[in-house]
Amino acid sequence: KSSGAVPATTLLAIIGLWFLISVPLCCIGSLFGFKKPRIEHPVRTNQIPRQIPDQVFYLRPIPSMLMG
Numbered sequence: 001k002s003s004g005a006v007p008a009t010t011l012l013a014i015i016g017l018w019f020l021i022s023v024p025l026c027c028i029g030s031l032f033g034f035k036k037p038r039i040e041h042p043v044r045t046n047q048i049p050r051q052i053p054d055q056v057f058y059l060r061p062i063p064s065m066l067m068g
Contacts, residue, residue, distance in 0.1 A: 057063060
């Protein structure tokens with residue numbers, strides 16, 4: 001008899017409302033997104049390949065995870 005308890009019907013109603021609002025909006029948004037023309041970037045890429053410099057040791061995945 002806690003005042004913080006949420007009845008199961010209320011929880012199901014909230015989940016149902018979320019699906020009734022979220023799913024149609026996602027479908028409509030993706031429909032509009034697919035209908036828009038593709039974005040063209042205003043730059044040209046250089047055809048000459050360039051050397052990528054080696055990373056410093058602390059920018060590699062394992063040391064970065066340890067620092068995080």
